[in-house]
Amino acid sequence: MRLNKMRTIYLLLTVALLSSCSKKITPEKEGECTKYAIVSISRIEHVNDSIKVYFNVNNGCGQFNKFIEKDSAGAHIVTVQAVYKGCFCTMDIPERSASYKFKPTKSGTSFLTFRGVNGDDITETIDVK
Template structure:
């Protein structure tokens, strides 16, 4: 009888341990977002009203699993400050710093000179001036 009770208690403890150790506490959220710095901007310096001007933007990532997520933009008059936000999969080990590229679309609704400032460091920018006619 004691042996049977011992087996039942051991089975209950084993089952409880299995359920606790397999719980998913992270709710599936394994990405981390971070602002990264731009290393190069290339593209035309002129454009037309209501037409896209495409700029190729290269930015640094801390590891090969960093992927472009979105741009964060602040506009003051005809000047736009742009930061690149990158997402990292925290379930992967990313050890090889590299660069990635994305296409930035700029469209002006009025003629004029526009200044795009891409964040190069905490205090420096890569500036792209675009004249829209």
């Protein structure tokens, strides 16, 4: 009887010690390694009714997040916001692309200005009928 009691105590202590020393790997908290940044547009291409916008991100985690649009002095200004998700990213500067579809509010000539690299903006003229 005494031997069974000793075994039970030994087993409980072993389980308690082993479970307290286990290293649990917790998943990343949502948004812990997520960053947003405005990136420069390097070039554009017309593809049917939309415009394919190319831009470079600062590392391998960078992806397209959204277009930010603003009207200023008769021009429609378009910038790209990138999202960087992940704590461990490759150290390269890949080129990404996204399709932009212009939705005019009035007929006539519209000027689209895409924010480019080092202040070299890309301006596109679109005639809306």
